[in-house]
Amino acid sequence: MSNQSFVARREAAVSRGISAGLPIYVERAENSELWDVEGKRYIDFGSGIAVLNTGHRHPKIMDAVKAQLDRFTHTCAMVTPYDSLVELAEKLNALVPGPTPKKTAFFTTGAEAVENAVKVARAFTGRPAVVAFSGGFHGRTLLGMALTGKVVPYKVGFGPFPADIYHVPFPNAYRDISVADSLKALDTLFKSDVDPARVAAIIVEPVQGEGGFNIASTEFLQAIRAVCDKHGIVMIADEIQTGFARTGKMFAVEHAGVEPDLITMAKSLAGGFPLSALTGKAVMMDAPVPGGLGGTYAGSPLATTAALAVIDVIEEEKLCERASVIGERIADRFRAMGQRNSIPVVGDVRNLGAMVAMELVTNRETKEPAADLTKALVAKAAEKGLILLSCGTYANVIRVLVPLTVSDAVLDEGLDIIERSLEELLAA
Template structure:
């Protein structure tokens, strides 16, 4: 019996069944490569779900964390604050694209950043309502699930959820949902379900992650900014997955030239260490009373050290520019595959920077989802040594999230495996 098989058996008897996993039991990793406990090598096209933008174990991150560990690992910022937290806040204040003076708080997970964004928006506006979008993902806490616009697997069987949360359609060109359709539905929501004067916040991803890598059109984000301004609503950019250089700019909202009021960050922020941040306009961030924000582990010193190193690496190694180059190579390869005879089940290829996906359908006319084929491609890739992730409200999208530091030859090798996996899956479909 392999070590992986032994661990799988132990997992069944030790770990909650509701925690979904894969059969890859990691032993070590470096940049864009991972080895399992049986010595099998994988190319990582998942990056820990967009966490390892700077790759596995980047030397500068590892050095920063080791140096911090020699000083202290935890004091709780509420009890004995430390300079590195303040320095990171200063740096995030400087880069968050609000266009005004900012303030920052640090927490641990993306869901915490989102929840605190809603808390701050409600404290500032003295209003209860929040609008999110179909296909969105904002976390697995009760409020995070309420905001999320995808039932399975995130919301199924876990309700009831917090009240005063409303969902509007998100533009989706492939499925024929236009910007005009989405905005008209938002206006109908104001007419039928909630007075806009009762809405505290609109929260939106510049590129939907779990929803299928649907890119928010520039016109849509600009219109949401206008709606928010007209009604005194706080506009929250959920940059948990799209941020930290992933889309070719530090934040996805920057592609649209739109200035949000609040920005949530996590995943790539600390390169594998648990850290998230909420940064936004000072007047909004300061609306909560002292003691109303925070948490015991919020802004852990090791994670803060890693995050400061991540910002250095993104700047010094030009990772925003690298994301654009890498993403274009991936899209070009997928476009070429999709245009070949016999590959008509690749219905759409889309992406922003190095946040790329392709959608599998039964045919391009009906656009009926092909989730079984999607799963087969992921399984084929895993057998051949490539880690892929699926997503989408119809479970038929494969997303590619390579480390931005991936070497050119490793990227090319991974794309070769991806092409072979698609061919093998389509041939037996």
């Protein structure tokens, strides 16, 4: 078997609308490493886009799922529910920040969690409008795309989108958008485009994922909380990429001391099994009528069982603390690279825990995005055995989402590959 043979077959069989970042076909994976069908080893700095905070095939998670396989694999939770679903809901209700009583609903994908968060907010408030932020990403469904604040590739050719969706700038100090600028734009929106009395929800990522790992400050998140309280608006925290220990807390909003009304989660919730959840204030979560929420595969018993094991692993292995250590190790390395004369393209390094970004520019003074260099770095790293992801509104941000279970030795090996790859590209 060869990677190239699968490339040709994929091109013939799979829609071109589903992208493939690298021409690598995986044979097996373990913790923070994987091997392709040709036997080549790769260090995984992508974690399946933030899905594997607990690593590939964590033994405790695998054992839990194997035991569940011997019981049953599907009954439909809306018809005949099961113990793991109730137990996981109880755990999430206790884990999410804030003293207000909580309830949970399960789904399959992050986009479903977002859509249902909007449904809950509309049912609770009786209002239609939703405010989101430029650079945000909330899924590829029609409503998810409408909420997403990035056109290419997510919105091209797919309109029209659902109405009553509005965007304001997200704070980005590196790009000269302050918290005050963003809040002023929100105030202007309420004066010029939509009455806040018509707004059901404001949805915000505590750290923008696809947007470039832009971090919402404590000041900003607390200000959004205050705006929502003032106008009776539901605050939705999209924690799909930031949740489950990635930022050094179980949820990123904990850094700001904020209690959102609703929190969406998916990705690392179930350690590689498809599962999403919406947890929020009980009075809001009970607003939809019975049958208004759900899904055939929502809260799969294999996934809910895996998620219970994920939570145990995060607690037992102290992965929140580990995320903070890993994050500083990566960020310090990137900053050191940026100080070298031979690597004059590191414009900014930012992180919250182990959610780390390095923004590449062609000129540090003008901050001109280096999108081509970023793309080339991802490809060069793959040649050397490292899976690396990019992101950002300008496609010029390298993001690191390495499993939190990675060893120091493997982590440093991956960072060495990034540095060597960047040096080679700049010297060419």
